[in-house]
Amino acid sequence: xxxxxxxxxxxxxxxxxxxxxxxxxxxxxxxxxxxxxxxxxxxxxxxxxxxxxxxxxxxxxxxxxxxxxxxxxxxxxxxxxxxxxxxxxxxxxxxxxxxxxxxxxxxxxxxxxxxxxxxxxxxxxxxxxxxxxxxxxxxxxxxxxxxxxxxxxxxxxxxxxxxxxxxxxxxxxxxxxxxxxxxxxxxxxxxxxxxxxxxxxxxxxxxxxxxxxxxxxxxxxxxxxxxxxxxxxxxxxxxxxxxxxxxxxxxxxxxxxxxxxxxxxxxxxxxxxxxxxxxxxxxxxxxxxxxxxxxxxxxxxxxxxxxxxxxxxxxxxxxxxxxxxxxxxxxxxxxxxxxxxxxxxxxxxxxxxxxxxxxxxxxxxxxxxxxxxxxxxxxxxxxxxxxxxxxxxxxxxxxxxxxxxxxxxxxxxxxxxxxxxxxxxxxxxxxxxxxxxxxxxxxxxxxxxxxxxxxxxxxxxxxxxxxxxxxxxxxxxxxxxxxxxxxxxxxxxxxxxxxxxxxxxxxxxxxxxxxxxxxxxxxxxxxxxxxxxxxxxxxxxxxxxxxxxxxxxxxxxxxxxxxxxxxxxxxxxxxxxxxxxxxxxxxxxxxxxxxxxxxxxxxxxxxxxxxxxxxxxxxxxxxxxxxxxxx
Amino acid sequence: xxxxxxxxxxxxxxxxxxxxxxxxxxxxxxxxxxxxxxxxxxx
Numbered sequence: 001x002x003x004x005x006x007x008x009x010x011x012x013x014x015x016x017x018x019x020x021x022x023x024x025x026x027x028x029x030x031x032x033x034x035x036x037x038x039x040x041x042x043x044x045x046x047x048x049x050x051x052x053x054x055x056x057x058x059x060x061x062x063x064x065x066x067x068x069x070x071x072x073x074x075x076x077x078x079x080x081x082x083x084x085x086x087x088x089x090x091x092x093x094x095x096x097x098x099x100x101x102x103x104x105x106x107x108x109x110x111x112x113x114x115x116x117x118x119x120x121x122x123x124x125x126x127x128x129x130x131x132x133x134x135x136x137x138x139x140x141x142x143x144x145x146x147x148x149x150x151x152x153x154x155x156x157x158x159x160x161x162x163x164x165x166x167x168x169x170x171x172x173x174x175x176x177x178x179x180x181x182x183x184x185x186x187x188x189x190x191x192x193x194x195x196x197x198x199x200x201x202x203x204x205x206x207x208x209x210x211x212x213x214x215x216x217x218x219x220x221x222x223x224x225x226x227x228x229x230x231x232x233x234x235x236x237x238x239x240x241x242x243x244x245x246x247x248x249x250x251x252x253x254x255x256x257x258x259x260x261x262x263x264x265x266x267x268x269x270x271x272x273x274x275x276x277x278x279x280x281x282x283x284x285x286x287x288x289x290x291x292x293x294x295x296x297x298x299x300x301x302x303x304x305x306x307x308x309x310x311x312x313x314x315x316x317x318x319x320x321x322x323x324x325x326x327x328x329x330x331x332x333x334x335x336x337x338x339x340x341x342x343x344x345x346x347x348x349x350x351x352x353x354x355x356x357x358x359x360x361x362x363x364x365x366x367x368x369x370x371x372x373x374x375x376x377x378x379x380x381x382x383x384x385x386x387x388x389x390x391x392x393x394x395x396x397x398x399x400x401x402x403x404x405x406x407x408x409x410x411x412x413x414x415x416x417x418x419x420x421x422x423x424x425x426x427x428x429x430x431x432x433x434x435x436x437x438x439x440x441x442x443x444x445x446x447x448x449x450x451x452x453x454x455x456x457x458x459x460x461x462x463x464x465x466x467x468x469x470x471x472x473x474x475x476x477x478x479x480x481x482x483x484x485x486x487x488x489x490x491x492x493x494x495x496x497x498x499x500x501x502x503x504x505x506x507x508x509x510x511x512x513x514x515x516x517x518x519x520x521x522x523x524x525x526x527x528x529x530x531x532x533x534x535x536x537x538x539x540x541x542x543x544x545x546x547x548x549x550x551x552x553x554x555x556x557x558x559x560x561x562x563x564x565x566x567x568x569x570x571x572x573x574x575x576x577x578x579x580x581x582x583x584x585x586x587x588x589x590x591x592x593x594x595x596x597x598x599x600x601x602x603x604x605x606x607x608x609x610x611x612x613x614x615x616x617x618x619x620x621x622x623x624x625x626x627x628x629x630x631x
Numbered sequence: 632x633x634x635x636x637x638x639x640x641x642x643x644x645x646x647x648x649x650x651x652x653x654x655x656x657x658x659x660x661x662x663x664x665x666x667x668x669x670x671x672x673x674x
Contacts, residue, residue, distance in 0.1 A: 280635040283642060472653050478646035523654060585657045 003167040004052040004084035009092035011058035012444040017150040046164035062107040088114040088166035095125035114171040129213040247406025253300035264293025287481030294533030298382035307458040314449035333428035338368040345375035374416035379525040391570035415578040477530040509569040568622030580611035
């Protein structure tokens with residue numbers, strides 16, 4: 001067994017960058033037994049051999065109030081089940097904010113393990129006129145200090161050497177800090193007294209080790225924040241950025257999407273030509289190529305979405321967006337701590353729900369869990385883009401920079417967020433009453449996004465999407481094909497069930513095919529595209545000139561010859577998808593995190609009910625606006 | 632029974648088994664299997 005060293009730090013100190021720089025791709029992600037706290041380990045090659053590096057969750061203190069902090073304390077003390085005994089600790093601190101960062105370091109020192117302090121983000125500190133004397137700091141704390149700029153890889157070789165010294169026993173266990181004695185004060189709790197003493201000790205350590213150079217102007221980051229976090233301008237800029245992002249997804253991904261679409265049609269026609277007429281040919285062509293091909297055509301949109309999200313996250317802008325939204329949520333009774341899981345849910349609700357574990361108040365945590373699935377996750381993107389591309393006219397303004405299609409996509413992503421506001425309001429005043437907790441939010445400094453990180457994240461999500469399409473979506477599509485083919489293609493099980501449910505979905509403007517596609521999408525949302533692709537193409541002659549799914553939707557008709565699809569129907573489908581809880585993984589995660597079936601069933605029921613009512617209102621409203629005609 | 636029928640039947644059967652397996656796996660929490668999730672590697 002390799003010796004193990006833990007890496008710890010406050011959020012936004014570049015801890016993960018240090019971890020990635022040391023371990024490269026040799027990482028393992030798992031869970032600590034019994035709790036839903038992520039366990040990440042990696043291997044570091046040092047001069048004395050391979051060392052296991054355990055990445056602990058980012059935390060501000062070791063007060064053990066949330067499940068994350070409990071795990072950190074248990075790992076460091078060697079009490080965590082299933083974890084290696086820790087030989088030493090790497091504490092990553094932000095050199096531009098040493099006063100706050102040393103609070104955690106002082107608590108780690110009390111554990112008495114050998115420790116190294118990584119003075120990261122020194123370039124940011126220098127930009128703010130903060131000069132740290134690393135040698136003096138090392139002498140005062142009696143621990144090795146490594147000066148680093150992890151994003152540029154600086155200081156990593158030195159850190160590897162110190163880690164080697166720690167595991168070979170050349171670094172002595174650190175002494176606990178001598179906190180000053182405070183005069184007795186009946187108004188102070190033991191916790192607040194400890195904090196005051198600790199900050200006094202930190203001030204003593206920093207006197208003479210940290211120097212501030214007078215800056216002629218405030219740091220650039222602060223000047224940008226004056227605008228980007230402004231209630232009016234900040235919100236306006238955020239909206240403009242998002243509209244541009246969604247428009248870019250549309251404009252840039254469309255040619256690639258068409259190419260993939262046509263490639264699948266051509267492949268289907270070629271494979272179909274090799275197979276004899278019959279059920280196998282129908283399964284391969286109508287099920288696999290038409291179904292899975294329709295979903296895979298959205299790969300460029302997914303990659304572009306995550307590319308933009310990664311750029312905005314990596315440069316530090318997403319934290320500003322969270323700050324802006326925190327103001328709105330504070331008014332309805334939730335703090336910014338609740339907004340961060342919601343922001344994660346825009347990618348996927350599962351990690352979003354799991355990240356609510358940082359919320360100490362159980363009622364606030366539950367409210368956040370219940371509204372997080374309303375945020376528009378990336379699985380909804382194929383549905384939105386399909387409907388928008390088919391039924392929203394490609395009108396553009398400002399020389400093609402802003403378009404109606406991009407704007408509609410942006411608005412669809414706002415639907416869940418806007419609906420979450422009254423849902424939180426009602427929950428906080430009925431089932432889950434409670435005061436608004438205070439929350440102090442840290443805004444990381446802006447930095448140039450790392451090309452490697454951004455590309456890696458978007459490619460990783462793209463790979464997941466392809467893998468998903470090739471596994472669960474493929475399997476579900478084959479099942480849907482079988483239901484649509486037997487007992488006979490004309491009178492099949494899919495249409496029989498579809499006709500039974502049609503009266504329930506007809507008020508939303510849907511025919512039985514849409515109804516069945518939506519029902520089959522309950523395990524995973526993207527299946528709706530595959531189901532539509534299969535059902536609208538079943539039995540049609542497949543050639544290289546065959547129509548794409550978008551064209552098939554335009555030609556679909558009711559038995560009396562009226563077209564099924566219109567702008568009103570497209571809006572009704574999109575609103576339903578925006579609000580409905582169509583994700584087996586999300587329901588399972590709610591059950592696990594709330595330890596109750598009751599809340600999982602509640603979330604599923606209220607979201608599905610809300611989706612139905614909203615889709616009904618939107619469809620009927622759109623009909624009144626005259627959007628019910630064929631396009 | 633023709634080869635076509637056997638291959639098709641096998642394809643449908645394997646698909647049903649896979650769907651049940653994946654749903655069961657997600658339910659038990661071994662995998663956050665929506666596919667968009669960075670935590671999919673859990674367990």
